[in-house]
Amino acid sequence: MTFYDGEEKRLFLEFVHDTNKAIEWAKSKNINWTHAMVYNRRTREKIERLINNKT
Template identity: 40%
Template structure:
């Protein structure tokens, strides 16, 4: 697999935001995961974890729990938490 498959330069990610098992928010076009988390803080959106997708291929890239170190632009080598089989 090409590590940059589906990743270009801008708005590479889609993000689902969860509180418990309930999906609270979905955003299709996200450029920076860190900036997105800062925006959620300013909007007072509480969350437990976020699921990151490669927008163009719709593959799951990783997820972050609230409190994790958030990479600004994760790719297939630098990413948050993953599950076996992703």
């Protein structure tokens, strides 16, 4: 899972079992991000793009 702020890579997490927990952890560390990409760890295929809803 990779977090981006615009086009800049902000954080890379190699093994993520729960994307919601990873997002909460990034928020708790005050990491600014606009979107995150989730990849299959074996094939490196993109699974999903998550948008940060700054509410």
